[in-house]
Amino acid sequence: MTHAATTGAPAELYRWRWPALFVILAAEVMDLVDAMITTIAGPTILADLGGSSSLIQWLGAAYTMALAVGLITGGRLGDLYGRRRMFLVGAAGFTLGSLLCGLAFSPETLVAARVVQGLFGAVMLPQGLGLIKEMFPPKEMAAAMGAFGPVLGLSTVAGPVLAGWLVDADLFGTGWRMIFLINLPIGLLAIAGALRFLPESGSPHASRLDLTGMGLVTGASLLLIYPLVQGRELDWPAWTFASMAASIAVFLLLARHQSRKQRTGGDPLLVTTLFRKRAFSGGLITGLVFFTAMIGFSLVFGVYVQIGLGYDPLKAGLANLPNAVGTVLGFIVVNAAGLPRKAGRKLIHIGAIVMIAGVAGVGVTLGLAGVGVTPWQLAPALLVTGAGMSMIMAPFFDIVLAAVEPHESGSASGVLTGVQQLGAALGAAAIGTLFFGLLERGRSFTDTMEVTIWVTSGLIAVTFLAAFLLPLRARPEEEAAGH
Numbered sequence: 316m317t318h319a320a321t322t323g324a325p326a327e328l329y330r331w332r333w334p335a336l337f338v339i340l341a342a343e344v345m346d347l348v349d350a351m352i353t354t355i356a357g358p359t360i361l362a363d364l365g366g367s368s369s370l371i372q373w374l375g376a377a378y379t380m381a382l383a384v385g386l387i388t389g390g391r392l393g394d395l396y397g398r399r400r401m402f403l404v405g406a407a408g409f410t411l412g413s414l415l416c417g418l419a420f421s422p423e424t425l426v427a428a429r430v431v432q433g434l435f436g437a438v439m440l441p442q443g444l445g446l447i448k449e450m451f452p453p454k455e456m457a458a459a460m461g462a463f464g465p466v467l468g469l470s471t472v473a474g475p476v477l478a479g480w481l482v483d484a485d486l487f488g489t490g491w492r493m494i495f496l497i498n499l500p501i502g503l504l505a506i507a508g509a510l511r512f513l514p515e516s517g518s519p520h521a522s523r524l525d526l527t528g529m530g531l532v533t534g535a536s537l538l539l540i541y542p543l544v545q546g547r548e549l550d551w552p553a554w555t556f557a558s559m560a561a562s563i564a565v566f567l568l569l570a571r572h573q574s575r576k577q578r579t580g581g582d583p584l585l586v587t588t589l590f591r592k593r594a595f596s597g598g599l600i601t602g603l604v605f606f607t608a609m610i611g612f613s614l615v616f617g618v619y620v621q622i623g624l625g626y627d628p629l630k631a632g633l634a635n636l637p638n639a640v641g642t643v644l645g646f647i648v649v650n651a652a653g654l655p656r657k658a659g660r661k662l663i664h665i666g667a668i669v670m671i672a673g674v675a676g677v678g679v680t681l682g683l684a685g686v687g688v689t690p691w692q693l694a695p696a697l698l699v700t701g702a703g704m705s706m707i708m709a710p711f712f713d714i715v716l717a718a719v720e721p722h723e724s725g726s727a728s729g730v731l732t733g734v735q736q737l738g739a740a741l742g743a744a745a746i747g748t749l750f751f752g753l754l755e756r757g758r759s760f761t762d763t764m765e766v767t768i769w770v771t772s773g774l775i776a777v778t779f780l781a782a783f784l785l786p787l788r789a790r791p792e793e794e795a796a797g798h
Contacts (some may be wrong), residue, residue, distance in 0.1 A: 317762070332450040333511040336459055338508035339443035340405060345501055346436050349413070349741055350379055351474030352618035355455035356491045356633050359482050363491065366422035372544050372747040373616060377426045379740040381433025382440075384536040386733035387584055388529050390441035390726050394523060398442035399513040401504060405439025410502030414439050437733075444728035446513060448719065456713070475617050480630020525576065528584030531569040536693045536737065538562035543744035547752050586726040589719065595727065597784030598715030599734045601663070604781055605707060606738030608774035611746025612674065618750070623760030624686060634690040634697075640734070641673075641701025645715050646709060655710035659788035666706025667779035671772050673700030678768035681761055714785055746770065 351361070357371035364370070393401045412432035416750060419425035451459045481493045489496060519530065539562035542555035569585075576583040591595045615636075620626045620634050649655060654662050684692050712731075712748030719727040753763040 328521070331514070332455075332459075334508070334512040335450060335514070336462065338448065338452045338505060338512055340462060340466050341461065341501065342439055342443060343466050344400070344439055345409065345498055345505065347383070347466070347470035348474040348477060348494075349432060349436075349498065350375065350382075350736070351470070351613060352478040352494045353378075354614045355475040355478040355621070355628055355635075356494050357614075357618065358621045359628055360425070364419070364422050366391075367548060368751050369544055369548050370422050370752075371611045371618060372614070372743050373422075373426050375562065375610070375743040376540060376544050376740045376747075378429040378433040378436075379610075379736045379743065380536060380540045381430040382436050383433075383733045383736035383740055384439055384533045385434050385437025386736060387532055387726070387730055388524070389437040389439070390728045390730070390732075391524060391584055392438060392447065393442045393445055393728075394726075397515050398445050399509065399515045401438050402446075402509050402513060403440040405435050405437070406502055406505045406509060406589055408435025409439055410499060410506070411435070413498035413502065414494045417489070417492040419492075432533065433736075440732050441728040444716065444732070445578045448716070450514065456717075475613065475635045476632040476639060479628040479630070481581060483627060483629035483632075488744055503576075522701045523582060524597075525573075525582060525584040528569065528573060528576070531572060532584065535562045535565035535569060536740075538565060540740050540744050543741070543748055547748045547755070584726070585730060586723045589723055589727055589730065592718045593784070594715050594718050594755065594786050595731075597781070597786075598711070598731065600784060601778055601781040602711070602715070602731065603734050603741075604774055606735050607742040607745070608771050608778065609704065609742065610739040611742030611774075612767070612771045614743050614747050615750045615764065616677075619760060619764045623764065626690075630673040630690065634693060637694040637697040638701040638704075641698040641703075642705045643701075645702035645705025649706055649709045655713065656788070659710055659714065660782055660785045661787075662710050663707050663782045663785070664779055666703045666709075667775050667782065668703070669706060670700055670703025671779075673697065673703055674768055674772050674775065676700075678765050678772075679718050679769075680763055714788070 323700060332753050353371070353374035357374055361368070361370050361373065389405070407605045409432055412428055412435055415428035415431060416425060419428050447459050448456075477497075478494050481497065482491050484493075486493050492662070542558045546555040547553075573583040574587045577587045616635065617631060620631045621628065626634060649662065658665070673696050676699060677693060680692055680696055681688055716727060749765050750763055751771060753766060754760070758766075
């Protein structure tokens, strides 16, 4: 008997689930590559358009912050108006935003276009996880969710490599602009695939959008990220610290508002029952710290090898290639051995230890070789870093989302992906600010990079500790079998 027959759901919802998964992953790739691609292209864009060094941070933070504040709302839009429809709207808007980035003529217009990309990405991305929860039967769910780990890891580390090649190739005389224009054919293919393969679905429990909740989550995020990026250039006036403190108060107000709205029978932006689930609440904390460390390290590494070591964009991108290789090989090995299911949370702990060893190895290599360090010398440590990253991400999404009910999937997808992007924005803002701030105080590039590496290692150690908040395995029956 088919999954559709046993659940009473229409069979067409499951017929094209694997091609639909490919379409959803293609959208993920567009997002993840765009989140990381400016880590290598940033110095070239800065030289062409002008502006201050904070532009390099804003190229990443504007996109990820817009994505983060919009993702929770994007998930609810799918519940209200249909996930297929919202996926199409998001993909079309993301493609248009990419075109605007490619045509930007000033730092301000480029940052604004990155915000457009992020907002439409926030409409597109949550629909994928919600559709997967509906399309796949339980016995196939681990395989479907497991596909996100390799795509996430590979896209994150391959983005800088692709950026370096595109900038160096200068296709059709477009220079750095091609890193955004390449999204046009990919976006059109994603739209065509969605029209053909994605089923229409939504939540029967959704009623209307929580505009107050939208305003609170947007305000809280802006109050936190903006002063982190701009504070260094403004010499940290008092209002920057007041703004960050206010963001905590607004986040607490958001939690109170959402809880009260759900108690009184309203339709909150955040389904507060999600936060009573150990896997979900623990996953948010673990993911926030991990993605802050990962994205912050990638940004600083891309800037350092170009400005500090004098690598051209292609060489800088290729210097990051061992990270991508380690990630791919790591996913192949752990999935072939069935470790995400067998080891569960323990694999995240092992991955954190391996990743700390890799990042620390980069620091040791820089300390020994100095400014004459070559990509070959950095390769072993980056290979280990990528392998550790794959071990963390392989079981992560399946563990966090396993207990989410179908009517919670829109909110859960938006919140989880939003926290992932908020971590990316925090990484670009906080770790980027640390890096540029140390340089402005007269520290050498090598010393500055080493300090940043140790801070990153500390954040991964916090990820190790936060993972104890997760259940041992994704599903109770697996956890019981493991004892």
